Amino acid sequence: MESIAWLLHLIPKYDTLPELWRALIPIVVSCVLFFALLCLIVLFLVWLERKISAHIQDRLGPMYVGGWHGWAQTIADSLKLLLKEDIVPDSTDKLLFKMAPFIVFLGAFAAYVVVPFGISSFVTDLNIGILYVVALGSLSVIGIIMAGWASNNKYSLYGGMRAAAQIISYEIPAAIALMTVIIQVGSLSMVDIVNAQKGGIHHWFLFRNPFTFLAFFIYFIASLAEVNRTPFDIPEAESELVAGFHTEYSGMRFAFFFLAEYANMLLVTSVATTLFLGGWTQILPGPTQIIPGPILFFLKAFAIIFVQMWLRWSVPRLRVDQLMYLSWKVLLPISFVLVLGAGWMAVR
Amino acid sequence: MEAEYSGEIMTLSMGPQHPSTHGVLRLELKTDGEIVADAIPHIGYLHRCFEKHAENVEYPGVVPFVDRMDYCAAMNMELGYVLAIEKLLGIQINNRVRCLRIIMAELDRIASHLIAAGTYGNDIGSFTPFMWCFRDRETILDFFEETCGARLLYNYNWVGGLMHDVKPGFEKRVIEFVDYFEPQVDNLNKLLSDNYIFIRRTANVGILTPETAISYGVTGPNLRGSGVQFDVRRNEAYLGYEEFEFDVPVGKGEYGPVGSCWDRYMVRIREVRESCKIIRQAVAKLTPGDVHESIPKRVKPPAGEIYMRTECPRGELGYYIVSDGSTKPYRIKVKSPCFTVMSAFREASKGTMIADIIAILGSFDIVLGEIDR
Amino acid sequence: MKPQEISVILTEKFGARILESQPEAMNPWSAVEATAILDVCRFMRTEDSLCMDHLELLGGVDYKDRIEIVYILYSMKHYHRYTMKCRLPRENPSIPSVESIWGVANWHEREAFDMFGVVFEGHSDLRRILCPDDWEGYPLRKDYRPPKIYRGMPV
Numbered sequence: 034m035e036s037i038a039w040l041l042h043l044i045p046k047y048d049t050l051p052e053l054w055r056a057l058i059p060i061v062v063s064c065v066l067f068f069a070l071l072c073l074i075v076l077f078l079v080w081l082e083r084k085i086s087a088h089i090q091d092r093l094g095p096m097y098v099g100g101w102h103g104w105a106q107t108i109a110d111s112l113k114l115l116l117k118e119d120i121v122p123d124s125t126d127k128l129l130f131k132m133a134p135f136i137v138f139l140g141a142f143a144a145y146v147v148v149p150f151g152i153s154s155f156v157t158d159l160n161i162g163i164l165y166v167v168a169l170g171s172l173s174v175i176g177i178i179m180a181g182w183a184s185n186n187k188y189s190l191y192g193g194m195r196a197a198a199q200i201i202s203y204e205i206p207a208a209i210a211l212m213t214v215i216i217q218v219g220s221l222s223m224v225d226i227v228n229a230q231k232g233g234i235h236h237w238f239l240f241r242n243p244f245t246f247l248a249f250f251i252y253f254i255a256s257l258a259e260v261n262r263t264p265f266d267i268p269e270a271e272s273e274l275v276a277g278f279h280t281e282y283s284g285m286r287f288a289f290f291f292l293a294e295y296a297n298m299l300l301v302t303s304v305a306t307t308l309f310l311g312g313w314t315q316i317l318p319g320p321t322q323i324i325p326g327p328i329l330f331f332l333k334a335f336a337i338i339f340v341q342m343w344l345r346w347s348v349p350r351l352r353v354d355q356l357m358y359l360s361w362k363v364l365l366p367i368s369f370v371l372v373l374g375a376g377w378m379a380v381r
Numbered sequence: 382m383e384a385e386y387s388g389e390i391m392t393l394s395m396g397p398q399h400p401s402t403h404g405v406l407r408l409e410l411k412t413d414g415e416i417v418a419d420a421i422p423h424i425g426y427l428h429r430c431f432e433k434h435a436e437n438v439e440y441p442g443v444v445p446f447v448d449r450m451d452y453c454a455a456m457n458m459e460l461g462y463v464l465a466i467e468k469l470l471g472i473q474i475n476n477r478v479r480c481l482r483i484i485m486a487e488l489d490r491i492a493s494h495l496i497a498a499g500t501y502g503n504d505i506g507s508f509t510p511f512m513w514c515f516r517d518r519e520t521i522l523d524f525f526e527e528t529c530g531a532r533l534l535y536n537y538n539w540v541g542g543l544m545h546d547v548k549p550g551f552e553k554r555v556i557e558f559v560d561y562f563e564p565q566v567d568n569l570n571k572l573l574s575d576n577y578i579f580i581r582r583t584a585n586v587g588i589l590t591p592e593t594a595i596s597y598g599v600t601g602p603n604l605r606g607s608g609v610q611f612d613v614r615r616n617e618a619y620l621g622y623e624e625f626e627f628d629v630p631v632g633k634g635e636y637g638p639v640g641s642c643w644d645r646y647m648v649r650i651r652e653v654r655e656s657c658k659i660i661r662q663a664v665a666k667l668t669p670g671d672v673h674e675s676i677p678k679r680v681k682p683p684a685g686e687i688y689m690r691t692e693c694p695r696g697e698l699g700y701y702i703v704s705d706g707s708t709k710p711y712r713i714k715v716k717s718p719c720f721t722v723m724s725a726f727r728e729a730s731k732g733t734m735i736a737d738i739i740a741i742l743g744s745f746d747i748v749l750g751e752i753d754r
Numbered sequence: 755m756k757p758q759e760i761s762v763i764l765t766e767k768f769g770a771r772i773l774e775s776q777p778e779a780m781n782p783w784s785a786v787e788a789t790a791i792l793d794v795c796r797f798m799r800t801e802d803s804l805c806m807d808h809l810e811l812l813g814g815v816d817y818k819d820r821i822e823i824v825y826i827l828y829s830m831k832h833y834h835r836y837t838m839k840c841r842l843p844r845e846n847p848s849i850p851s852v853e854s855i856w857g858v859a860n861w862h863e864r865e866a867f868d869m870f871g872v873v874f875e876g877h878s879d880l881r882r883i884l885c886p887d888d889w890e891g892y893p894l895r896k897d898y899r900p901p902k903i904y905r906g907m908p909v
Binding site: 723 | 779780781807808809810811813814815816824826830833835837856857858860861869882883884885886893894898
């Protein structure tokens with residue numbers, strides 16, 4: 034944020050603009066820049082998924098588009114989706130149908146403003162940072178239900194209902210697992226949480242005490258369900274419901290859902306990295322930052338994303354009732370115990 | 382009062398076009414939330430009235446029609462038919478034809494079970510076994526292609542013999558494939574069959590008791606999955622299968638009640654190993670000879686009728702052929718194994734969930750071409 | 755059990771209702787009166803020495819002067835097979851349904867109805883199975899001519 038403000042001062046006559054503009058423009062510019070950066074990373078993630086899935090399935094994946102291993106495949110696919118005909122079926126609820134992808138997209142992208150990628154690489158440092166992120170996770174549920182209902186299609190309705198049940202159920206163990214870290218830090222601000230883990234790998238919450246160690250895995254599983262990844266991808270179960278809640282969407286609207294899924298994936302891994310893996314802090318203890326903060330951050334996030342993708346292509350899907358059982362009868366009690374333990378460690 | 386609280390019944394049509402119905406099958410599901418109150422299958426979307434066509438074509442010309450019934454296991458379809466005609470005519474085939482027929486039938490059985498396993502994994506949500514199974518199936522299809530020119534619809538088993546002899550080196554390559562393939566089955570088991578989530582999805586679902594199964598005419602791996610030890614190759618051996626040593630795997634209910642989807646699926650995987658054994662023995666028994674030796678110039682069986690059944694990958698395939706002494710069949714009635722197993726579908730899917738419907742349908746391993754003919 | 759023995763048991767039990775038997779043929783069969791088929795099938799299913807618990811095939815054959823319904827029965831316990839045939843007139847053929855004895859007869863009889871027009875009395879849901887529900891004509895009859903137009907489309 035500061036760097037953006039500094040850059041803007043270089044524009045001639047910037048200081049003569051009224052107060053309101055000078056407050057708003059840095060925010061808008063940094064949001065747009067973050068958005069652009071995130072879009073690029075999401076495009077990269079889609080390519081990565083296709084390559085990983087291909088090699089797990091003993092085939093090659095994209096190879097031609099752009100030359101070396103098809104790196105431009107996602108760009109080509111996005112262009113294709115942009116150029117497709119925009120089909121809005123006649124019997125749908127038009128307003129909801131058109132709004133739904135944007136709400137899902139919003140739920141995924143708006144949370145990035147508080148995630149610290151580096152020592153000063155974040156848009157803003159809210160003092161309720163992590164609460165803000167968790168709250169925005171619920172916004173995408175509304176979008177999914179809107180998509181399922183407005184499509185006027187029984188399959189989409191099923192997908193929407195299942196998604197609502199799943200996401201809402203898994204938010205609770207996820208949030209409680211995050212609380213184990215928050216209790217130990219004493220602050221909801223993401224920047225404070227990262228700063229509490231400075232000083233090497235043994236300070237990371239993952240390795241600091243057994244409660245947060247287990248909480249990491251609870252959060253990992255619950256976040257898979259939050260973003261509708263296999264083994265929890267029943268809302269979009271291709272083999273049962275054609276395509277679940279986004280059956281009727283095509284072209285750019287579908288692209289929004291698709292991008293939102295990967296952005297969501299990156300979001301939950303960013304949160305996991307920030308809270309459990311030390312964010313942008315160094316692996317080795319010492320004063321100097323050998324690898325720059327943002328790069329280290331993304332390396333850690335991509336490691337977790339790799340595991341998420343690996344799981345998707347290895348493991349079958351859970352059934353709805355088994356999913357609910359897992360959340361309410363397995364993850365939730367364990368996360369309660371972990372929170373108690375973390376609280377005890379914090380006051381000790 | 383009960384009906385008020387349970388919600389309204391919604392009719393969902395898993396229509397003719399659906400990624401998981403393995404063909405054009407319409408399942409009319411009456412659902413109450415996720416629980417399925419009734420599942421009624423509607424077939425006939427692929428009905429080509431093969432039985433009527435067969436009455437207008439000469440006996441050898443029916444073989445390509447028969448291929449197209451179960452297109453995933455066409456060798457076995459042809460085998461039943463030509464064995465029936467040869468029995469009517471009283472033709473004896475030589476050892477080379479017999480062993481090659483057995484090798485082709487067992488390779489086709491492996492290919493068909495690989496499709497069953499791969500698509501079943503796909504339906505349950507695991508996409509990787511599909512690719513692995515199809516990768517291995519490609520080698521088998523290459524064998525078929527080099528021998529008779531086609532990958533899927535062969536017209537290879539002719540009345541009295543075979544279309545072509547195999548290319549030189551075929552036996553060696555088949556043994557190489559079987560050697561490569563048997564460890565791949567272990568990989569598949571580690572990935573899919575022994576996977577905890579897969580077992581949870583399939584091992585308590587779609588139970589078919591042996592009595593229900595026999596009453597509904599279920600045969601083949603579906604019947605053996607319910608614990609009934611019955612295999613036409615063993616109990617009513619044809620083509621000299623009694624000389625071969627192989628086990629008949631049966632569902633034992635390792636992870637749930639006997640007769641569940643997991644049992645049926647596992648019977649197929651174990652049968653693949655048995656097919657590998659049979660192929661090795663058949664290659665060892667192979668002798669040189671002429672595959673066109675006993676092919677009659679004109680197929681004109683005497684008036685009469687015959688019922689011949691063979692074990693095809695999906696169950697027992699039966700041909701009831703009525704001949705009136707001319708060169709064209711008077712009536713061919715096919716007893717298709719998938720037809721009878723679909724008649725048991727409604728019974729097997731009572732009180733399950735939508736996800737279970739897919740699991741049960743996948744475990745029955747149907748091909749609509751055979752059901753509708 | 756040999757087909758001859760089965761044929762003897764049947765004629766002992768049902769006498770004149772078994773019209774003709776050919777146990778020596780390649781596919782041994784007995785022809786039964788249409789009204790008696792339900793009793794005969796139930797006997798074959800429940801009798802211990804016969805125990806025909808597997809209805810392999812239930813199909814129709816259109817001979818020029820009659821329609822025959824063929825029942826091929828198999829025993830999973832004794833491993834023997836026998837065929838029953840019922841001869842029906844070509845006009846309004848009807849026969850009792852054996853759905854209560856073997857569950858699979860439900861679909862087989864629907865197919866026989868669809869292809870030959872044979873009405874199975876007592877069937878719970880007799881409608882066409884392979885052809886569309888509003889198709890006219892019975893395709894596997896020898897005198898069948900396909901319609902020129904179906905629902906406005908040329909066939």
